[in-house]
Amino acid sequence: MATEVEQHVQVHAHDGVGLIRFNRPEKMNAIGALTRQQLGDAIKQAERDDSVRVVVLAGSGRAFCSGADVTEMVQGAGMRTPEDVGNVLRTEYMPMLVRLRTMPKPVIAAMNGPAVGIGASFALACDIRIATPEAYILEAFVNIGLAPDGGVSWLLPRLAGTGVAYEMFFSGKPLQAADAHRLGVINRLVPADRLEEEVRELAAHLAAQPRQAMAGAKRALVHALDSSFEQAMEFESYLQEAQAASPEFVEGVQNFLARRASKK
Numbered sequence: 573m574a575t576e577v578e579q580h581v582q583v584h585a586h587d588g589v590g591l592i593r594f595n596r597p598e599k600m601n602a603i604g605a606l607t608r609q610q611l612g613d614a615i616k617q618a619e620r621d622d623s624v625r626v627v628v629l630a631g632s633g634r635a636f637c638s639g640a641d642v643t644e645m646v647q648g649a650g651m652r653t654p655e656d657v658g659n660v661l662r663t664e665y666m667p668m669l670v671r672l673r674t675m676p677k678p679v680i681a682a683m684n685g686p687a688v689g690i691g692a693s694f695a696l697a698c699d700i701r702i703a704t705p706e707a708y709i710l711e712a713f714v715n716i717g718l719a720p721d722g723g724v725s726w727l728l729p730r731l732a733g734t735g736v737a738y739e740m741f742f743s744g745k746p747l748q749a750a751d752a753h754r755l756g757v758i759n760r761l762v763p764a765d766r767l768e769e770e771v772r773e774l775a776a777h778l779a780a781q782p783r784q785a786m787a788g789a790k791r792a793l794v795h796a797l798d799s800s801f802e803q804a805m806e807f808e809s810y811l812q813e814a815q816a817a818s819p820e821f822v823e824g825v826q827n828f829l830a831r832r833a834s835k836k
Contacts, residue, residue, distance in 0.1 A: 597633025
């Protein structure tokens with residue numbers, strides 16, 4: 573007799589906003605094999621769905637995501653060898669995290685609580701982070717004898733600085749939400765009872781913005797992170813050439829002139 577598959581990831585789309593929510597509150601949203609499969613499918617679908625203009629990644633319960641489900645990393649569970657661990661990172665986590673960083677849509681992390689290990693990677697791979705005071709970012713790999721993974725060695729130094737990244741990697745101590753906000757890692761710090769409303773308002777605002785303009789801005793920023801100043805300006809020129817031929821640009825200029833004329 574077939575059994576119903578558990579929904580470790582909930583997906584909901586409404587008014588241009590695609591919500592992807594970790595749904596294992598009893599395990600603080602730890603990511604296991606089934607979660608990886610469902611999360612990968614959800615992120616891929618959100619990128620490909622033209623009706624989705626903004627993506628929100630959120631947690632359920634008291635955590636954003638507590639990282640990989642360590643019970644699956646021991647003998648007799650899903651990942652049994654060091655090679656298995658490496659292959660999961662390469663073939664499952666890497667495509668998801670790259671997709672979040674490069675999809676031509678804004679991605680918002682709604683951090684209702686701790687983001688740990690690979691969970692922190694998912695939060696940091698988003699474009700914007702809104703968090704509650706109870707949230708924190710923790711890279712605790714050193715506590716179980718591992719080096720960082722999930723792209724965090726690239727993401728964290730660029731967001732928080734190398735000194736902060738080294739201290740977190742070496743000490744296994746968390747970066748509290750208030751400190752992350754001060755450093756610019758978290759965009760907004762809001763009370764827990766305001767989190768969903770703040771995220772919803774921002775997502776709705778972004779969903780109403782010109783789609784191709786936002787996609788171009790994201791491409792420009794991602795490209796510039798690995799470019800010289802001159803290379804970044806050349807790529808901006810390329811993007812502006814393409815955007816200047818778009819209906820969005822024509823409409824934007826017309827709206828601007830209409831607003832200016834109405835103020836005279």
